[in-house]
Amino acid sequence: MSREKKEIIAMLLAGGQGSRLNKLTEKIAKPAVPFGGKYRIIDFTLSNCSNSGINTIGVLTQYRPLELNKHIGMGSPWDLDRKDGGVTILAPFMSADGGRWYKGTANAIYENFHFIEQYNPEYVLILSGDHIYKMDYSQMLDYHKEKQAEATIAVIRVPWEETNKFGIMNVDNKSRITEFDEKPRVAKSNLASMGVYIFNWKVLKKYLIEDEMDKNSHHDFGKNIIPNMLRDGIPLYSYLFTGYWKDVGEVRSLWESNMDLLKEDNTLDLYDRNWRIYSNNPANPPHYISSTGKVKSSLLNEGCIIHGEVNNCVLFPGVVVGQNSVVADSVIMPGVKIGDNTCIKRCIIMSNVSVPSNTVLEGKENDEIILVNQ
Amino acid sequence: MQDVMGVINLSEDEAALRDLAKYRPVAAIPIAGRYRIIDFILSNMVNVGIQNVSIFTQGKSRSIIEHLGHGKAWDLDRKMDGLFVFNPYSNPKESTIHKGDIKNFVDQLEYIKYSRQKYVFLSRSYMICNLDLKAVYKFHKDSGADITMLYKHVKGEKDKYLNCDTLNMKEEKVVSIGRNIGKVEEFNVFMEMCILKKSLFIEIIENCISKGDAVYLKEAIYQQVSKLNVNGFAFDGYLGCINSIENFSRVNMELLDVEISKELFNKNGYIYTNVKDEPPTKYSESASVTNSMVANGCIIEGTVERCIISRGVKIGKNAVVKDCIIMNKCVIEDGASLQYVILDKNIEISSDTALRGAAKKPMVINKNQKI
Numbered sequence: 155m156s157r158e159k160k161e162i163i164a165m166l167l168a169g170g171q172g173s174r175l176n177k178l179t180e181k182i183a184k185p186a187v188p189f190g191g192k193y194r195i196i197d198f199t200l201s202n203c204s205n206s207g208i209n210t211i212g213v214l215t216q217y218r219p220l221e222l223n224k225h226i227g228m229g230s231p232w233d234l235d236r237k238d239g240g241v242t243i244l245a246p247f248m249s250a251d252g253g254r255w256y257k258g259t260a261n262a263i264y265e266n267f268h269f270i271e272q273y274n275p276e277y278v279l280i281l282s283g284d285h286i287y288k289m290d291y292s293q294m295l296d297y298h299k300e301k302q303a304e305a306t307i308a309v310i311r312v313p314w315e316e317t318n319k320f321g322i323m324n325v326d327n328k329s330r331i332t333e334f335d336e337k338p339r340v341a342k343s344n345l346a347s348m349g350v351y352i353f354n355w356k357v358l359k360k361y362l363i364e365d366e367m368d369k370n371s372h373h374d375f376g377k378n379i380i381p382n383m384l385r386d387g388i389p390l391y392s393y394l395f396t397g398y399w400k401d402v403g404e405v406r407s408l409w410e411s412n413m414d415l416l417k418e419d420n421t422l423d424l425y426d427r428n429w430r431i432y433s434n435n436p437a438n439p440p441h442y443i444s445s446t447g448k449v450k451s452s453l454l455n456e457g458c459i460i461h462g463e464v465n466n467c468v469l470f471p472g473v474v475v476g477q478n479s480v481v482a483d484s485v486i487m488p489g490v491k492i493g494d495n496t497c498i499k500r501c502i503i504m505s506n507v508s509v510p511s512n513t514v515l516e517g518k519e520n521d522e523i524i525l526v527n528q
Numbered sequence: 529m530q531d532v533m534g535v536i537n538l539s540e541d542e543a544a545l546r547d548l549a550k551y552r553p554v555a556a557i558p559i560a561g562r563y564r565i566i567d568f569i570l571s572n573m574v575n576v577g578i579q580n581v582s583i584f585t586q587g588k589s590r591s592i593i594e595h596l597g598h599g600k601a602w603d604l605d606r607k608m609d610g611l612f613v614f615n616p617y618s619n620p621k622e623s624t625i626h627k628g629d630i631k632n633f634v635d636q637l638e639y640i641k642y643s644r645q646k647y648v649f650l651s652r653s654y655m656i657c658n659l660d661l662k663a664v665y666k667f668h669k670d671s672g673a674d675i676t677m678l679y680k681h682v683k684g685e686k687d688k689y690l691n692c693d694t695l696n697m698k699e700e701k702v703v704s705i706g707r708n709i710g711k712v713e714e715f716n717v718f719m720e721m722c723i724l725k726k727s728l729f730i731e732i733i734e735n736c737i738s739k740g741d742a743v744y745l746k747e748a749i750y751q752q753v754s755k756l757n758v759n760g761f762a763f764d765g766y767l768g769c770i771n772s773i774e775n776f777s778r779v780n781m782e783l784l785d786v787e788i789s790k791e792l793f794n795k796n797g798y799i800y801t802n803v804k805d806e807p808p809t810k811y812s813e814s815a816s817v818t819n820s821m822v823a824n825g826c827i828i829e830g831t832v833e834r835c836i837i838s839r840g841v842k843i844g845k846n847a848v849v850k851d852c853i854i855m856n857k858c859v860i861e862d863g864a865s866l867q868y869v870i871l872d873k874n875i876e877i878s879s880d881t882a883l884r885g886a887a888k889k890p891m892v893i894n895k896n897q898k899i
Binding site: 190191192230231416418424425430431432433435437438439440441442443444445446447448449450451452453454455456459468469 | 560561562600783784786789793798799800801803804805807808809810811812813815816817818819820821822823824825827836837838
């Protein structure tokens with residue numbers, strides 16, 4: 155079947171287990187973890203694609219895909235239910251010469267070669283489904299073309315003391331990448347890779363095939379593909395992104411990035427009508443704050459019923475807070491019922507948990523955030 | 529319920545809803561922060577598996593068509609059956625529009641005839657409730673009546689159902705139809721919903737044309753009360769009636785009672801509406817909100833008491849909003865003060881403006897204005 159040629163298609167890596175989120179990802183993949191009161195982490199990348207005019211996306215799943223598959227469906231919340239293209243879930247599969255799990259990020263793309271080829275794209279955008287940010291990929295593509303790059307890597311400035319957690323790009327004065335250091339002890343720059351790459355498909359194809367042959371390879375973009383391209387002197391450019399970007403890889407950073415939304419100077423504007431973040435919308439009535447309820451510095455969603463006090467919290471749809479209860483500095487996921495006379499501080503409470511009346515759950519300042527799953 | 533088709537007749541009395549129904553049919557008036565009036569009956573229908581729903585408008589249908597789209601929000605974007613919207617035809621030769629609504633049904637008789645269903649559930653939009661239509665269907669079939677009309681027995685609520693039709697009953701039979709003009713304390717308010725065989729429905733419409741004795745479908749059906757076996761089905765849940773500004777305000781405010789809103793939004797199934805992908809509502813440090821219903825996408829920095837706040841509303845610092853119904857995308861700037869006001873969509877209230885209606889007569893502000 156011949157298809158319309160697409161200039162660019164996106165491949166979204168959504169297979170991560172996110173083991174550092176521990177109990178949060180026991181039953182769901184990291185990209186399906188709820189975030190920001192009504193979203194799941196993957197909504198940000200999917201909405202970015204949709205808003206950037208990219209309408210062909212392959213979502214590579216592997217770990218615990220049930221919730222993720224259900225969430226994505228046929229892509230209609232992101233306007234990705236298209237006649238040609240749209241969103242396609244790409245799970246590991248069996249073929250005549252056996253089947254296997256994806257061995258690494260590069261291998262995952264290699265295994266879905268045929269998916270990309272059928273659109274015959276000029277460019278392939280590689281994304282990861284674990285980050286919170288709003289980015290116009292079409293501007294990055296314009297930059298990629300202007301630089302006549304073979305590959306462009308989006309980078310963000312990180313604090314120097316955190317450079318050892320990231321893949322760091324060393325660049326020349328024309329933004330051409332000269333060197334790539336994966337989690338360096340002593341960094342030469344603070345430009346960290348965001349895991350967002352645009353490749354010319356012809357070149358990427360060649361490197362993926364070579365990498366697949368290499369028995370010693372980790373089959374990873376950061377560890378293998380990028381270093382191999384640099385070794386061969388291929389023009390790779392960095393694209394500096396300056397907005398809000400957060401890797402929500404740990405319980406603490408997930409909590410922090412939710413709390414960021416409550417700050418007055420928060421740079422992740424969810425209220426911009428020209429760059430909506432789309433998600434599935436539950437059929438709930440507006441939230442209700444009773445005559446005893448008090449809500450300050452918080453995000454609330456539809457279906458919540460508040461009889462108690464809510465301060466500096468992010469509440470997902472359908473949360474109930476009982477009389478005389480105080481909930482502060484916490485993230486309360488969908489359908490959580492909190493009884494009366496309960497005190498909750500610095501917690502993440504997972505979906506559909508019931509907290510009985512007269513409970514005290516307080517995370518101490520600077521300590522780990524309490525994660526409640528039952 | 530595959531055997532029942534839903535017909536929603538939007539030829540409704542708009543006069544007492546004044547400005548709220550100036551540019552839109554009653555069915556499209558925003559209510560309860562994120563819904564439109566038609567969502568309730570439409571959701572009741574789809575919640576029991578009715579898959580063929582037609583909406584007969586009276587013209588003025590832009591907002592209702594925009595709201596319904598292809599019916600996706602109600603799962604009515606079907607290959608087989610689904611959602612149909614019929615506007616009245618005008619006669620190009622005389623460029624006249626016929627009096628009454630019966631012509632609209634005659635024009636679409638073909639659609640009604642060729643639909644696969646055996647029964648018709650006929651309704652208006654302005655009575656809102658969460659209804660178990662399966663029970664109605666079963667009652668109708670078991671009783672063997674020609675027509676079953678739905679009513680609610682009420683006592684001491686004559687204002688709430690002012691100018692509504694009432695059913696005079698003898699046991700289960702409807703013997704005559706009257707009207708609540710506010711003189712009687714106890715009566716059976718007719719919910720303007722009924723179920724009947726499709727063949728009878730067609731017969732009534734055709735008779736009406738051949739005899740020419742009714743121009744409204746309602747008249748034609750009322751004429752059957754003396755001729756046929758017409759039963760009443762008693763509904764005993766919450767019933768909101770939106771036939772005037774006062775009642776519109778009353779129904780919205782009644783939803784501030786958690787028990788009522790739980791029933792209306794959940795009892796026999798959810799109420800669906802068009803989704804807008806609004807972000808969560810943000811409350812600032814200075815916000816103070818009590819006894820109010822607030823939809824998504826708002827930014828609240830001021831004081832709000834006993835209000836219904838719709839999607840995407842902004843309320844600035846030191847603004848005080850009490851006993852109000854605020855529709856989509858209104859902006860109330862810092863220091864403004866409102867009480868007993870209904871703001872239609874997209875109104876900007878500049879800072880330090882004060883507006884005040886009366887508890888019994890809320891002030892209504894027309895949409896798209898800056899004050």
